[in-house]
Amino acid sequence: MLQYMYAIVFIVTGFIIMELSGWLIHKYIMHGPLWNIHKTHHQHSRGWFELNDLFSLVFGLIAIILIVLGAKNLDARFWIGIGISLYGMSYFILHDILIHRRVKWLKKPKSGYLLGIFRAHQAHHVNNKRDDAVSFGLFLVPFRYFKSKK
DSSP, X not given: OHHHHHHHHHHHHHHHXXXXXXXXXXXXXXXXXXXXXXXXXXXXXXXXXXXXXXHHHHHHHHHHHHXXXXXXXXXXXXXXXXXXXXXXXXXXXXXXIIISOSSTTSOOOOXXXXXXXXXXXXXXXXXXXXSSOOOOOSSSOOGGGGSOOO
């Protein structure tokens, strides 16, 4: 039983690390020195691949390395890598499919938590410039985006 709790704690830790570090990386690196790569996402290109997708490949590579290094003993590295991978899959579904509709599988949310995430990301894209952007997280966004607009 303890080994399952150990696994769950580190999976959740990996997921949370990605959200928090993703926020920091997005705000200070993607909207900073690596803006020339990230701006391809803000330009709303209609192609399948954006230069910005390289960030996902880097995060995926980190997850793979952690999983491989921790696979022999199923240690914390393995489970954190699984958490990062789950974050990446969730990110793809929410960000690329639901919000940006790069694959047209899901419709725009009408209410609840997903609508708040959708609104926050739309607010982030109001400005196509590097500066003055808001809402850099994906799952943790300000409460104002969850309030109903009457």
